[in-house]
Amino acid sequence: MSINYLDRIPNNVNLSEDRTLQRALEHWQPNYLKWWQEMGPESSQAHEVYLRTAVSVQPDGWAHFGHVRMPDYRWGIFLAPQDGQRKMHFGDHIGKDVWQEAPGEHRANLRRIIVTQGDTEPASVEQQRHLGHTAPSQYDLRNLFQVNVEEGRHLWAMVYLLHRYFGRDGREEADALLERNSGDEDSPRILGAFNEKTPDWLAFYMFTYFTDRDGKFQLSALSESCFDPLARTTKFMLTEEAHHMFVGESGVSRVLQRTAEVMRQRGIEAPDQVRAAGVIDLQTIQRYINFHYSVTIDLFGADQSSNAATFYSSGLKGRYEESKRTDDHQLKDRAYSILTVTNGELKEVEVPMLNALNEVLRDDFIRDTVAGVGRWNRVLEKNGIDFRLQVPHKAFNRQIGTLAGVRVSPEGIILSEEQWQAHQDEWLPTAEDRAFVGSLMGRVTEPGQFANWIAPPVIGINRQPINFDYIRFN
Template sequence: MGKIITFDDWIDHFQEWRKDIGYDPSLLGDYKFETKLDELHHSEIEFGDFKGQHKWERVEQIPNQSIRDGLLNLIVYQGDTEFASVEQQKNLLDTAPTDYDRQALIRVNREEMRHGWQMCYLLMTYFGDSGKLEAQKLLERRAFKGNRLLGSFNAPVNNWLDFFTYTQFIDRDGKFQLTMLSHSSFAPLAQSVTAMLKEEFFHMFTGNTGLTRIIRAGKVPTPIIQKYFNKWLSTAYDLFGTDHSSSAHWAYVWGLKGRYDEHEAKDQADKSRLNDLARNLYLDECQKLVEALNQYIPADRPRLFVPDLKFNRSIGEVAGKTYSVKGEPLSAEEYQKHLAQVLPTPEDERLLDAIFKEKDWVLQMN
């Protein structure tokens, strides 16, 4: 790829990225990629040291370089997840269980592409040469090479149970992240993610209805579904960042990223535990979703559950610690055996392949 100077240059690179990952542009029909800016929650900065001041419309208005660097980093990480998810999911296009599901996947993919486009628009428009460089790098990393910035977005999505679980839980993390950014003191970012949130809800709807249809069909064993929950939820917990994060602390002080419940929160923010609090709110929401899914499981079958926050973590205070899905401490040897029992295995995938050959493994979408 050549050097990016203008946004038109970036668009050329975007087209090359789609070609390189093998995404047929004809799948998108007459869909037009564009930037979308929605209304601000408030015209004034909502929290932090600059609360009450007008939200910044240009990077030059931001008081110091540390804040500008923090803002750039938030945009880069968000953009990286968008392109990565397309790379993870594109291999499922030829194995969709129904035409509805194939069209839903295409819609999810094109909206993720648009979200990445939106973040690169911000980088290209507001951040000069450093933004152009980062926008280019977003199109150079690859999920299937394992060099995307966050662990969840390097993990393989091998089948449609994978996909529905991913969109149920990983896209739900996306909702949390976008909601927190929608309060940002940088107006173009807040306007961008508010528009993105409206599209993100379809992604979560796809995951939740897909899992509901699988469970109601009753063909996929509940213990296998649980393994995919364990796979994706444990990595989703990591997406909220480290415990007692200084980055989250300063992002709040600078007004760049708020709490998930910023509008409803009555208490003053505990800036030392912002990531922990968001992760716990996410956990609560996921538990309610799983309980709703359990209503469709016959009484003689095992219930689904949300794995403990300490299970299979890669960052934070419990990173690398050997806890079970129930949060029980295990020896190193016990833990390795446990992982083989509670995460998807090649044998599980072979069993799913056989089940997927039957047309009734997932209910038709009404």
């Protein structure tokens, strides 16, 4: 299959002159398009969608808008501009030149990092593939598709690194990224959260708020890497990741706005009354928060990890905003507090910071997440609603690390198994909750029209009007 490398795959990696990379991509691209047809957005291949496409990393090049069929989307390969003076700024080799090729002694770990990140990108597309059938508006459907094609481009970004820097092993790993599928019993995705279902739009908004925010922090840590191609690749990915989090935060805000409007107009508070009015009650929204938050913070891994220490000391993966921190960037004499269970109570204990770097990143994520939940609460406050949302305790519903399987309430109280079973339906979405939310999901396709359970956005995409024809259904 011949590919026009100047037009079909926009890039700044000199792809048109790299015959080895061309041959690898000529093998991989047809398999990718086959995967997209089979596992991408369902029944949408002929739609012309108002999408943002990156054609360069320059400010005027990464956000070109226009209607395009998704199979024809130009999935490009972009690295942030190279800094020829960049030095290693953390770990055991501070001050040395960053690597432009994968160093032999770190090759396996680098490949593992890239494969794990790359595996999340197609996974989320697979999780969301049915949502187009129940979109609450054209505006939202377009945002779903924008998230999907950019996750696809992020997969291309990781596949480029595998093909360019890891030879035959990299090519095999790139193929395997298309062979695993979210939730597949025999060949699931690597990380647990990416095997969960995304059955409705409230779950989608929660996923893009919480789980894509995990992506922000993981990509930020990788953008500090002393392997320069990885750092430059993830820096540009972060530009697009911001939109995914916007979709989640604004989506939940609009759900809250509509619920609050109905509660205020009808003078109702009880969940059954709110549901009877055809909007999502605040208690159900809180349970969705509890679930998605707890699943997402597990993505950061065990609270103590020798791998995290190795990745840092070797210069493979830094901390969030590593270059802004004022310590020695080696951390060999630093400690950090983690939670553990002692005599039936949650206690903080100090451990070597190098081994606790997953926890450091998790805590950075939690602070960022709490700020966003505060913005959701301002929607309720402005509407005169007393109810306040919150994230549960860090130990709640954990499946990874020291806290795995420990029964803890959202307030941080350790429970017996019996107590947990008696109350978990108050804290996590029930089958009834999901069935109710699912019952509200009906496709709205008329431009400018929105489902009853969600408010319109304040502004359209790329300054277009709310009733713009975002999707041309062919």
